[in-house]
Structures are given as structure tokens and as C-alpha cells.
Amino acid sequence: MAETVDLQMPVVGAGLVVAIGLLVYGTVIGETFVGIDTSTGATWILAATFAVLAVIHASVGQYDLTLGHGGGAVGWLLVLLGSTGAHVALGLVLLALSGGYIAIRTKRRRSGDSQEPAAGS
Helix, strand or coil, rough: CCCCCCHHHHHHHHHHHHHHHHHHHHHCCCEECCCEEHHHHHHHHHHHHHHHHHHHHCCCCCCHHHHHHHHHHHHHHHHHHCCCCHHHCCCCCCCCHHHHHHHHHHHHHHCCCCCCCCCCC
16 A cells, blocks of 8 residues: 655645745735735745645646646636736636635545545555
């Protein structure tokens, strides 16, 4: 039986710590860090966190969660790079749908209703 390492929690934890640290820096010290607005930088970090999670899930064959996290990453990119209100709104809708999909798939995995094998099985 292959041993697996759960990377999701450390990746999410690291992404959140860096994003929150950047926001705290922006609130306490200065609005920019190396010339980048701290709230924008924190959002980019969240987008990168979602993208890394999508790659991790794809590497272990959990394509349902790859879809969810990849959708979240695309949603963040639309929010960040959207040139119109419609682009930003689409990004927010995609974030909400992806978050709901991830929550449903995770709940089904934990309750054993999923037909897909767990990572490393």
C-alpha cells in the first residue's frame, strides 16, 4: 500500500499566512510592498494557491478537485485581470460555483459516497 502525504492543508495554510501577512503589512506599515499594492498582492497569492492545489490534485488523479480548484484559480484571475464589471462578476460567480463544488465533492469523499478512489489507492 502506497503512503500518501496530504499536501492540501500545508499549501492552503502557507497561502493564507502569506496573504494575511501581506494584508497586515499593508495595514500597519505601508500600502505597498515592493511597489505592489498589498491587497492586490494578497489576491494574487490566493489565485496562486488555488492553482497549486489544482496541480497537486491532478498529480494524484483527483480530477474532480482539480476541476474545482482550477475553476477557483480562473475565477481569481478574472477578478484580478477583468477589464469590465462583467468580467469581475463572472469571476466572482466562478469563485462561488467552484467553492460550492469543492465543498460538495469533499463532503461526499468524507462520507464515502464518491465512486472515485482516494489519492494513493
